[in-house]
Amino acid sequence: MLKVALIQQSCSADIAANQAESEKQVRLAADQGAQLVVLQELHAGLYFCQTEETGQFDLAEPLDGPTRQRFEALAKELDLVLVISIFEKRATGLYHNTAMVMDAGNGCAGFYRKMHIPDDPGFYEKFYFTPGDASGDLHGFHPIQTRVGKLGLLVCWDQWYPEAARLMALAGADLLIYPTAIGWNPEDDEAEKQRQLGAWQIVQRGHAVANGLPVIVPNRTGTELSPNGEKIDFWGHSFVAGPQGEMLAEAPADKPATLLVDVDLRRSEEVRRIWPFLRDRRVDAYQNIVRRFID
Amino acid sequence: MLKVALIQQSCSADIAANQAESEKQVRLAADQGAQLVVLQELHAGLYFCQTEETGQFDLAEPLDGPTRQRFEALAKELDLVLVISIFEKRATGLYHNTAMVMDAGNGCAGFYRKMHIPDDPGFYEKFYFTPGDASGDLHGFHPIQTRVGKLGLLVCWDQWYPEAARLMALAGADLLIYPTAIGWNPEDDEAEKQRQLGAWQIVQRGHAVANGLPVIVPNRTGTELSPNGEKIDFWGHSFVAGPQGEMLAEAPADKPATLLVDVDLRRSEEVRRIWPFLRDRRVDAYQNIVRRFID
Numbered sequence: 001m002l003k004v005a006l007i008q009q010s011c012s013a014d015i016a017a018n019q020a021e022s023e024k025q026v027r028l029a030a031d032q033g034a035q036l037v038v039l040q041e042l043h044a045g046l047y048f049c050q051t052e053e054t055g056q057f058d059l060a061e062p063l064d065g066p067t068r069q070r071f072e073a074l075a076k077e078l079d080l081v082l083v084i085s086i087f088e089k090r091a092t093g094l095y096h097n098t099a100m101v102m103d104a105g106n107g108c109a110g111f112y113r114k115m116h117i118p119d120d121p122g123f124y125e126k127f128y129f130t131p132g133d134a135s136g137d138l139h140g141f142h143p144i145q146t147r148v149g150k151l152g153l154l155v156c157w158d159q160w161y162p163e164a165a166r167l168m169a170l171a172g173a174d175l176l177i178y179p180t181a182i183g184w185n186p187e188d189d190e191a192e193k194q195r196q197l198g199a200w201q202i203v204q205r206g207h208a209v210a211n212g213l214p215v216i217v218p219n220r221t222g223t224e225l226s227p228n229g230e231k232i233d234f235w236g237h238s239f240v241a242g243p244q245g246e247m248l249a250e251a252p253a254d255k256p257a258t259l260l261v262d263v264d265l266r267r268s269e270e271v272r273r274i275w276p277f278l279r280d281r282r283v284d285a286y287q288n289i290v291r292r293f294i295d
Numbered sequence: 296m297l298k299v300a301l302i303q304q305s306c307s308a309d310i311a312a313n314q315a316e317s318e319k320q321v322r323l324a325a326d327q328g329a330q331l332v333v334l335q336e337l338h339a340g341l342y343f344c345q346t347e348e349t350g351q352f353d354l355a356e357p358l359d360g361p362t363r364q365r366f367e368a369l370a371k372e373l374d375l376v377l378v379i380s381i382f383e384k385r386a387t388g389l390y391h392n393t394a395m396v397m398d399a400g401n402g403c404a405g406f407y408r409k410m411h412i413p414d415d416p417g418f419y420e421k422f423y424f425t426p427g428d429a430s431g432d433l434h435g436f437h438p439i440q441t442r443v444g445k446l447g448l449l450v451c452w453d454q455w456y457p458e459a460a461r462l463m464a465l466a467g468a469d470l471l472i473y474p475t476a477i478g479w480n481p482e483d484d485e486a487e488k489q490r491q492l493g494a495w496q497i498v499q500r501g502h503a504v505a506n507g508l509p510v511i512v513p514n515r516t517g518t519e520l521s522p523n524g525e526k527i528d529f530w531g532h533s534f535v536a537g538p539q540g541e542m543l544a545e546a547p548a549d550k551p552a553t554l555l556v557d558v559d560l561r562r563s564e565e566v567r568r569i570w571p572f573l574r575d576r577r578v579d580a581y582q583n584i585v586r587r588f589i590d
């Protein structure tokens with residue numbers, strides 16, 4: 001049994017306050033026995049991708065910047081594994097959306113640079129983030145080894161791509177983890193909002209089923225207003241699903257929450273025995289997956 | 296709007312009676328305006344894969360055998376597109392689990408030989424069915440063009456594989472279709488049964504989401520007893536989901552049913568505009584999908 005905590009926050013422009021709140025929630029989770037704590041995507045601040053502003057690159061920090069240092073020390077002090085998410089400055093003019101894993105006293109165990117980058121009205125991420133490198137040491141879809149297992153760490157928009165989940169599973173991931181910042185456009189009607197929320201949960205629960213792995217998804221909550229007056233209602237609903245896609249825990253939409261969930265890692269062993277999907281993959285017939293379209 | 300009918304049947308050893316019932320339900324669906332009718336997997340008879348018996352190969356028929364001839368004539372008479380499923384004898388000692396599409400007056404528009412073959416206690420399909428060929432003319436994952444669109448026709452166990460759904464979408468499928476025969480082991484407890492049913496629906500609804508396509512799944516119902524005394528309770532729950540994975544219609548578990556569903560094919564166009572997943576695929580980073588495992 002692995003005790004996992006997901007921290008669903010609302011954020012303001014006050015980075016120090018956001019970080020203090022994250023730290024407070026990590027400490028509370030540790031008090032309750034959490035061994036793995038996962039923060040939401042870009043938890044240090046507002047979701048700044050609502051507009052394209054060059055000034056916002058000031059928010060970025062290097063891989064060994066203050067956010068990593070703060071939470072690395074915290075993971076060490078509390079003796080737990082902690083997943084954080086930063087706006088990474090890799091070089092001048094080269095930025096990534098990067099998640100990192102702090103493995104208790106062992107420091108940073110690895111990082112993952114978001115591979116699939118969205119670009120929709122209100123989510124202008126292609127302006128800010130270079131997609132993660134496809135291959136090479138510590139790039140692409142590589143699970144991160146920690147003392148609680150191999151973490152298949154992906155980020156937000158990656159969650160819509162079965163290929164990413166599968167590649168993590170094939171590389172030996174024990175868990176799939178998606179720090180997220182997704183929400184509703186307040187102008188959509190209620191039926192469309194529910195379809196979007198449903199789709200978001202279903203596709204990730206589907207990755208759990210197809211790969212026989214638990215899925216851990218902390219999401220942002222709260223309404224954020226862009227300088228041009230547009231709003232995103234971040235829809236919360238952070239959740240954990242087991243390896244049959246079964247919902248183990250789910251947070252509300254509209255307020256901060258910490259989910260504490262016992263995840264039975266032995267269950268994947270059982271599920272993959274009764275449904276041995278990896279056995280029957282037609283690897284001889286999948287070569288066109290690397291094509292953009294078959295036309 | 297495309298009016299789709301899914302026919303969920305219970306079967307007996309009396310093939311003539313099963314076929315007559317299928318025909319009756321197709322006629323009733325046609326009376327109600329169905330343009331596309333889909334029968335369940337191996338609808339002509341009992342699910343014979345509960346045991347391994349060489350005598351059962353007598354049940355197989357060639358691609359142009361009596362089942363195809365009967366339903367080809369019916370599709371022509373009723374002027375609709377009809378998906379059937381047969382136990383195919385391709386050559387002496389070479390059999391497939393094959394779905395076929397009858398395109399109204401145009402006859403057989405194509406066939407699909409099940410690519411992923413299960414083998415579990417009570418589902419000994421690897422004894423009976425050679426997996427479909429990986430490539431070549433009319434083999435592998437190829438949508439079938441009909442007057443109601445390009446049908447991404449797959450069969451049962453294929454439904455657990457995101458690769459199959461993706462390849463159909465990349466090849467231009469307008470719909471995903473899975474004739475199915477899946478059920479519960481009566482010895483499992485109720486919680487496990489519900490997890491299995493949930494997983495089965497979730498993974499296919501996940502394919503709908505990931506690919507922005509409707510999914511059509513007719514499943515068998517009724518309890519079938521094997522000669523060695525083991526039972527399968529086929530769990531019905533035939534369903535149709537829209538391109539956000541939203542459930543459009545669902546049949547009960549334990550009785551025959553015909554689902555008649557209006558599927559809005561324009562909805563895929565809208566959904567793929569707001570969530571353009573195909574735009575952002577990392578085709579430069581998926582090459583390991585063709586590996587069995589990355590070790």
